[in-house]
Amino acid sequence: MRTLVKGILFLFAIISFVPAGHADTDSPYFLEEEIKTRVNNMPLCFKSKYNDVVGSYLRTYFEKDRSKAERIIGNTPLYFPIFEQYLREHNLPMDLRMLPILESALNPHATSRSNAVGLWQFIQPTADGYGLANNPFVDERKDPHRSTQAAMRYLKRLHERYGDWALALAAYNGGPTRVNSAIKKARSRDFWKVRKYLPKETQNYIPAFIAAAYLYNYYEFHGITPTSHNVEIQLHDHLKINEEISFQQISDITGIPNYDIEFLNPSYKQRIIPRSYTGNYLILPKWACQVMRNYLPQVETVSGPTIDPNFLRQPNYLRTSYTVRQGDDIFKIADVFSCSPFNIKYWNNIKTDQISVGQELNVYMVTYSKKLEAALPAAPVEKKKRTAAPIAALLTTELKPVSLFANAEFTSKGGTESYDYYTFQTGDSLLEIVERYDRFSLTALLAVNDLQLDALIHAGTRLKLPH
DSSP states (O other), X not given: OHHHHHHHHHHHHHHHOOOXXXXXXXXXXXXXXXXXHHHHHOOOSSOOOOOHXXXXXXXXXXXXXXXXXXXXXXXXXXXXXXXXXXXXXXXXXXGGGGHHHHHXXXXXXXXXXXXXXXXXXXXXXXXXXXXXXXXXXXXXXXXXXXXXXXXXXXXXXXXXXXXXXHHHHHHHHHOHHHHHHHHHHHTOOOHHHHGGGSOHHHXXXXXXXXXXXXXXXXXXXXXXOOOOOOHHHHSEEEEEEOSOEEHHHHHHHHXXXXXXXXXXXXXXXXXXXXXXXXXXXXXXXXXXXXXXXXXXXXOEEOSSOOOOGGGOSSOEEEEEEEEOOTTOOHHHHHHHTTSOXXXXXXXXXXXXXXXXXXXXXXXXXXXXXXXXXXXXXXXXXXXXXXXXXXXXXXXXXSSSOOOOOTTOOEEEOOSSSOOEEEEOOTTOOHHHHHHHOSSOOHHHHHHHTTOOTTOBOOTTOEXXXXX
């Protein structure tokens, strides 16, 4: 009997065993054949290829540790705008923004067994070679801007050496010496032929990169809901500060809590930004950056439009929608709404910079109130009397505003250039005017009137309407 029971159990074990990756083991979150098709057709800066290692990484994201995948995607609005900015500046493939997903899971405090640190996982000798400081006050390997700038220079140098992104990325992980040796042994510069001569970790590096790219491009197909940060944190900006200043002083000036300042600025070890001749980066919500520019005359403006400091109190974030018009692109729309192209992509689940005429985009606008002005320290600038609200403050409803054109006045101008004119009324906004007419975009309306979205428009102002 005992022998019979053992035999039955053994037979059951054989029948029950299914090799990893077999369709019968697929869960609702992991349908291998569908994933394989997407991976093999996924455009990357090198040939994307599905194998068991790619599948293993994806099973971790979608089955074993879904919360990790949700945290990673939720952190993309913090760091992908920064990565994209420097990738464009260096004319490098956008795919490289995936690298910190597998290096650090988008955690600037990540530290490896070899003491590599930060989003891009620099060891100290490499960091020293690329000018990243590490002293009692700051570790620039954790600085999103400094470390990304260094990574761009390093990746560009590796690609110039190998002429192939798969090999360049392998060298980023395992070092050029190991890659050079593997190329000689394989007598090939094809990563997939070179791969078996590389250390195990580097063999798996390109499959891990492919899995990270798949996670970003297709996470919604697998029921992943990003653990997103609030819009205020997503709409961050940066500036450079030369003088020493503490997080507490920044908090006193802006009203931003210390923990948010620390979260956005992970490289400062003592909650103090030290004095620097070349300037140190400070990352804050976009509105708070403008407050800092107002309070600190020495601050160098790095990016972002200038908003009148009188209105930088108690910001509100209003969700609206904008329909893409002829002549628009994602960069123009991002400029108009004072956000990054990535913000627009993230809010609308778009994976590339391509948008189309007629496409409706969800966007957030920032409006400002002066309610807290008396409670905050007085700014060291002369305050100007304002008689009109900024354009952004005129939009006070969610989604598309209803147009109010009861007292509209339209006239035409003769001559070589002919425009229709609209007389701006109290309560109007430029978005309302654009929605009223189908023939021009918001960017065109701003351009023809030489306006910014946060400019002041007085009732009675005559606006040109583009043709």
